[in-house]
């Protein structure tokens with residue numbers, strides 16, 4: 001059995017002393033005066049190195065019962081001249097000899113593969129750290145040498161949303177067409193993928209381990225929103241290093257609540273000046289450890305409340321498939337999204353992103369399956385209650401065609417298909433209706449989602465004017481949430497009530513919740529957010 005991996009060491013130490021605290025070792029020159037000795041006659045750098053060493057030893061010896069890791073920042077040693085790195089190595093040796101804590105070298109490296117190999121060797125063989133911090137901006141090949149091959153039991157935290165104000169300049173930049181994903185969320189997603197990639201390239205050398213992650217994220221405690229988005233994107237198993245508590249003003253409680261996973265773990269909270277500048281660093285470390293633990297208790301209590309609720313729903317195989325391929329196509333995403341209504345939703349659905357042949361094929365089948373599973377659109381003889389599928393312009397046109405075709409392909413039901421134009425044509429066949437004749441026919445209206453219900457109401461009126469009888473509406477997703485906190489009905493319920501026709505969806509919010517309950521790919525934190533949203537806004 002080889003040495004346990006970096007993240008296993010963190011977990012083990014965390015469990016054994018019940019702490020998530022990491023003490024930062026940043027010997028700022030301005031803090032070294034009390035550690036300078038009068039009898040030191042050597043040059044200034046060497047006197048400062050001796051003082052920096054004493055500074056670190058003082059911190060380590062007073063705080064180690066309360067912390068799981070030490071994070072020396074290489075900058076403060078590199079700036080002490082040629083003996084700086086040797087001083088850092090002596091500090092690392094001291095930690096290994098005198099404590100059971102893990103060494104995380106804050107070096108923030110990032111370079112092409114061959115150079116990254118040299119940096120990795122310097123950190124792991126020269127300085128003998130167990131883990132490092134890295135910049136991910138040069139991509140996977142700049143990270144790979146730190147966590148694969150002979151360093152497969154090492155670990156790295158990659159910069160995701162750093163704690164400084166400038167992190168908004170680049171890391172928070174939206175990078176998707178619809179402005180919904182920021183660069184840091186993309187990094188959080190990549191962290192999970194790269195971690196798995198590293199394990200597939202070099203499986204954990206420790207056969208006793210159940211493939212712990214290789215990579216974690218750096219997300220500042222100064223930005224709880226980023227912490228919760230990064231947690232949602234990376235999942236529950238990825239560790240988050242959250243600097244910024246203390247001198248940078250991060251709110252410990254808010255950061256923990258946003259970044260902890262549902263087990264109340266998965267965060268490493270480093271504090272440097274907040275401890276080194278305290279009157280009694282040992283006492284301050286203890287106070288911080290207890291503050292973090294109080295937040296962990298709150299997270300666990302909240303989780304218990306959510307998982308013991310009575311909101312289970314049934315989910316049919318076609319609904320599960322639909323949710324899965326919607327996630328694959330990015331049509332459905334979990335995260336944090338501000339809706340037009342001003343609500344912050346833990347999920348977002350954009351049917352416009354069904355944009356490939358395979359996705360559209362599966363979409364048509366899912367609509368058809370939901371129609372055939374509905375008591376309201378199929379009579380007791382197994383016959384559908386409509387003659388024509390109608391697709392309102394524009395989005396409904398293609399959806400209606402897909403549904404009509406899937407009903408025929410999967411169930412042998414050959415209904416008519418019609419759609420409208422937005423503007424009347426004064427030549428050719430003229431008018432605004434195209435396709436099968438709808439007069440005196442029973443009509444199923446197909447659309448993607450119902451937000452306010454305006455499009456469906458307009459179609460309903462148009463169909464009535466043409467002597468057709470709308471008998472139902474088929475949609476992809478029913479958000480099943482109250483229109484406002486004073487209005488107990490959802491948009492879908494209001495349409496069904498006002499137009500007196502059934503609205504059938506492929507899935508609704510309860511199925512999303514059920515899917516998450518049974519999914520191994522999404523953490524309890526995503527389920528918790530969806531459950532909380534449902535209990536606040538759901539109908």
Ligand SMILES: O=c1ccn([C@@H]2O[C@H](COP(=O)(O)O)[C@@H](O)[C@H]2O)c(=O)[nH]1
Nearest residue numbers: 024073162163243247248271272273274
């Ligand atoms: O986003 C980041 C990444 C790294 N750091 C480093 O952590 C410590 C924080 O020191 P404090 O005294 O606790 O503020 C320091 O070494 C930074 O370089 C960070 O602050 N933010």
